[in-house]
Amino acid sequence: MSSNSFIPLSVPNLSGNEWKYAEDAIKTGWVSSVGSYVDEFEQKFAEFVGVKRAIAVVNGTAALHISLMLAGVEEGDEVIVPDLTFVAPANAVAYCNATPVFLGSEWSTLGLDPIILQKFLEEKCELKDGQTFNKNTGRRIAAIIPMHTFGNPVDMDPILKLCQTSNIPVIEDATESLGSLYKGAKTGSFGLLGCFSFNGNKIMTTGGGGMIVTNDEKLADRAKHLSTTAKSDPIEYDHDEIGYNYRLVNVLAAIGVGQLEQMGDFVETKRRNYDCYIKNLSNVQGMQMFVEQEHSESNYWMYPLILETITPMDLTRALGEKRIQARPVWKLMHTLPMFKHCESFGIEDSEEIYNKVLCIPCSTDLSEEDVNRVCKSLEEVANNE
Numbered sequence: 001m002s003s004n005s006f007i008p009l010s011v012p013n014l015s016g017n018e019w020k021y022a023e024d025a026i027k028t029g030w031v032s033s034v035g036s037y038v039d040e041f042e043q044k045f046a047e048f049v050g051v052k053r054a055i056a057v058v059n060g061t062a063a064l065h066i067s068l069m070l071a072g073v074e075e076g077d078e079v080i081v082p083d084l085t086f087v088a089p090a091n092a093v094a095y096c097n098a099t100p101v102f103l104g105s106e107w108s109t110l111g112l113d114p115i116i117l118q119k120f121l122e123e124k125c126e127l128k129d130g131q132t133f134n135k136n137t138g139r140r141i142a143a144i145i146p147m148h149t150f151g152n153p154v155d156m157d158p159i160l161k162l163c164q165t166s167n168i169p170v171i172e173d174a175t176e177s178l179g180s181l182y183k184g185a186k187t188g189s190f191g192l193l194g195c196f197s198f199n200g201n202k203i204m205t206t207g208g209g210g211m212i213v214t215n216d217e218k219l220a221d222r223a224k225h226l227s228t229t230a231k232s233d234p235i236e237y238d239h240d241e242i243g244y245n246y247r248l249v250n251v252l253a254a255i256g257v258g259q260l261e262q263m264g265d266f267v268e269t270k271r272r273n274y275d276c277y278i279k280n281l282s283n284v285q286g287m288q289m290f291v292e293q294e295h296s297e298s299n300y301w302m303y304p305l306i307l308e309t310i311t312p313m314d315l316t317r318a319l320g321e322k323r324i325q326a327r328p329v330w331k332l333m334h335t336l337p338m339f340k341h342c343e344s345f346g347i348e349d350s351e352e353i354y355n356k357v358l359c360i361p362c363s364t365d366l367s368e369e370d371v372n373r374v375c376k377s378l379e380e381v382a383n384n385e
């Protein structure tokens with residue numbers, strides 16, 4: 001790329017067999033909601049994540065919505081969600097007529113802090129008849145959605161342990177962490193259900209799409225049923241409950257199969273470029289890259305840079321002038337108008353992360369020259385040049 005060409009935050013990489021498979025789907029006429037690519041995508045995805053079953057859906061938000069219903073979340077329940085997240089899990093809770101409770105994240109993973117979870121459960125909740133209730137509101141805590149922020153695995157072990165004793169089903173929001181490892185196993189495989197997104201900015205994309213994964217065959221069957229209009233007869237239009245048309249179409253699944261073939265390369269490239277950023281920025285004052293935990297291997301989907309002396313918005317503007325795109329972290333959920341009435345707990349570090357972190361370009365087609373230009377630009381800003 002020339003020295004002042006635009007460097008976007010993240011663009012899709014469709015350099016594999018995506019065209020070939022999509023063309024095949026189109027030529028055969030199987031472009032819609034059933035077809036061999038849907039089956040192949042689900043089967044290969046389950047193998048990749050290391051789970052028994054995968055169910056393709058229309059996007060990650062739909063995956064979360066169906067998963068919450070499968071976990072038994074009902075009207076009037078509460079669901080624990082990190083305050084620091086993209087809005088989708090909180091919205092999915094609201095779709096179930098339940099209320100999100102927002103908990104704090106920790107700096108070491110950028111995800112839900114297990115110590116804060118423990119405090120919340122001990123101080124604010126009580127166990128009654130084998131179920132956990134919020135003492136203030138009297139509502140049942142029906143599920144929890146830990147999210148692997150920017151691909152960095154949450155500390156799952158203590159969260160799983162706490163949830164087991166409190167009888168709270170875990171739905172992993174692994175939408176950002178396809179290919180990441182926590183203690184040797186893929187994220188998304190730890191919870192009762194795991195959810196993925198194939199939105200255009202994700203490590204692999206189908207344009208739009210999502211996946212639910214689980215080791216529970218019955219839940220998998222129900223996920224398929226609910227996401228395919230709850231049709232109970234293969235021929236007659238018989239539907240046995242209110243279902244959803246959340247199916248991923250065959251032509252997009254074909255793209256997914258092509259993308260999945262490249263996942264190993266995508267993760268390797270993301271990690272290699274990330275290392276370049278770490279090295280190049282090691283001497284830049286007031287800016288450092290976030291680093292994964294020792295027991296984790298992040299897919300480094302997004303590249304979070306921690307800032308000491310400049311705000312994320314000021315740096316976004318300064319980089320914009322140099323034709324480099326960057327994005328701040330999401331606004332905390334409890335500050336958004338539709339969730340202002342919801343409880344938040346232990347969110348001091350989440351506030352700090354929001355105030356100090358900026359995501360810098362991370363596409364898999366970034367050249368060494370691009371990475372060097374971004375780093376040089378950051379250094380110039382740090383030095384007020």
Ligand SMILES: Cc1ncc(COP(=O)(O)O)c(C=O)c1O
Nearest residue numbers: 059060061086088175197198199
């Ligand atoms: C943390 C998180 N959860 C859920 C989603 C929802 O995925 P989708 O956009 O495919 O609905 C996304 C991404 O978009 C996300 O980043």
